[in-house]
Amino acid sequence: MITLGNISKNYNGLRVVDNVSLEIGENVIYGLIGKSGAGKSTLIRMMSLLESLDTGEIYYDNCRVDNLEREKLSRCRRQLGMIFQHFNLFSSRNVFGNVAYPLEIVGKDKETIKKRVSELLKMVELSDKFDYPISKLSGGQKQRVAIARALANHPKFLFCDEATSALDPQTTKSVLRLIKSIRDKIGLTVVIITHQMEVVKEICDYVSIIDNGKIVENGTVKEVVGFPHTKIAREFISTLDTLEKNALQTITSGSATCRLHFDSESVTKPILSYLIRNYQLDVNILSGAIRTVNKEPLGELVLKFIGSATELNRGIAHLESVGVTVEVLDD
Ligand SMILES: Nc1ncnc2c1ncn2[C@@H]1O[C@H](COP(=O)(O)OP(=O)(O)OP(=O)(O)O)[C@@H](O)[C@H]1O
Numbered sequence: 001m002i003t004l005g006n007i008s009k010n011y012n013g014l015r016v017v018d019n020v021s022l023e024i025g026e027n028v029i030y031g032l033i034g035k036s037g038a039g040k041s042t043l044i045r046m047m048s049l050l051e052s053l054d055t056g057e058i059y060y061d062n063c064r065v066d067n068l069e070r071e072k073l074s075r076c077r078r079q080l081g082m083i084f085q086h087f088n089l090f091s092s093r094n095v096f097g098n099v100a101y102p103l104e105i106v107g108k109d110k111e112t113i114k115k116r117v118s119e120l121l122k123m124v125e126l127s128d129k130f131d132y133p134i135s136k137l138s139g140g141q142k143q144r145v146a147i148a149r150a151l152a153n154h155p156k157f158l159f160c161d162e163a164t165s166a167l168d169p170q171t172t173k174s175v176l177r178l179i180k181s182i183r184d185k186i187g188l189t190v191v192i193i194t195h196q197m198e199v200v201k202e203i204c205d206y207v208s209i210i211d212n213g214k215i216v217e218n219g220t221v222k223e224v225v226g227f228p229h230t231k232i233a234r235e236f237i238s239t240l241d242t243l244e245k246n247a248l249q250t251i252t253s254g255s256a257t258c259r260l261h262f263d264s265e266s267v268t269k270p271i272l273s274y275l276i277r278n279y280q281l282d283v284n285i286l287s288g289a290i291r292t293v294n295k296e297p298l299g300e301l302v303l304k305f306i307g308s309a310t311e312l313n314r315g316i317a318h319l320e321s322v323g324v325t326v327e328v329l330d331d
């Protein structure tokens with residue numbers, strides 16, 4: 001478990017990480033998503049003890065780690081592995097040499113290193129490439145080598161800073177699936193920094209949205225994707241905002257534009273047809289989507305309801321009563 005208590009960081013008088021508190025449970029995959037410059041990399045560098053804190057405290061499994069002396073700090077950092085967008089592999093070493101490096105650093109003998117590297121390469125499905133130079137690998141293969149290297153000393157935590165941003169969508173998926181399967185197999189807490197909602201939806205259990213150094217929203221992926229509260233969350237989740245703006249310009253009295261969020265139960269029910277039959281309302285569909293989050297369908301519809309204020313309120317109350325969350329965008 002990783003606990004952040006009110007951590008902050010300033011650069012040149014600018015607050016880049018602002019009073020962040022967060023608890024990341026054991027064996028979860030936790031996403032941190034935000035726009036460029038939001039402070040994500042700074043936050044993950046603080047979490048991985050590469051960057052000092054201006055305020056606050058960090059705990060790994062209830063043990064305070066942000067104030068350790070040099071030697072204890074480097075021992076503590078062995079509990080974590082990191083992977084990055086640009087892989088950061090040694091081009092002078094081949095695949096075997098890269099994965100062996102962290103084992104050499106901690107003084108393992110040759111036999112142990114050989115055995116461990118071969119286990120790791122098997123885990124990332126690169127056993128046949130052990131003697132390849134790094135330059136002969138694809139991006140996805142390079143990231144697999146980086147994952148194997150990060151896991152060499154059996155860390156408890158894996159930190160990934162935009163680890164799939166340089167990969168195409170198909171390769172991104174396969175790398176994410178690999179990380180998930182490793183977590184399932186060996187147990188690992190994974191923190192993933194990304195600006196891609198697809199990454200969060202593919203792999204994460206929980207997500208926090210970071211904006212201007214602050215956590216503005218967090219929860220399970222299902223909660224945040226299904227029922228976003230902030231504008232920035234909606235921007236990440238939805239491409240519907242431009243459609244809504246167009247729609248809002250044409251709104252007349254006696255109508256309301258609403259975004260409806262359906263959970264996995266309500267998404268399969270004929271809720272709208274019931275509404276139209278039983279209330280004096282007309283409905284225009286402005287946009288809609290069904291997303292799959294952790295294999296569960298979540299629906300989102302932006303609708304324009306036309307009818308009297310009384311009927312509108314009755315209709316919305318009905319929708320809420322059958323488990324649909326209604327967000328009134330304008331009326
Ligand atoms: N070492 C540093 N010295 C001074 N300013 C820094 C330093 N590192 C980051 N910053 C500033 O802190 C802010 C947040 O940077 P950070 O790299 O954490 O953002 P990010 O969310 O990771 O962005 P991106 O998605 O582009 O990687 C930026 O304004 C950046 O210029």
Ligand SMILES: [Mg+2]
Nearest residue numbers: 040041042161
């Ligand atoms: Mg960054």
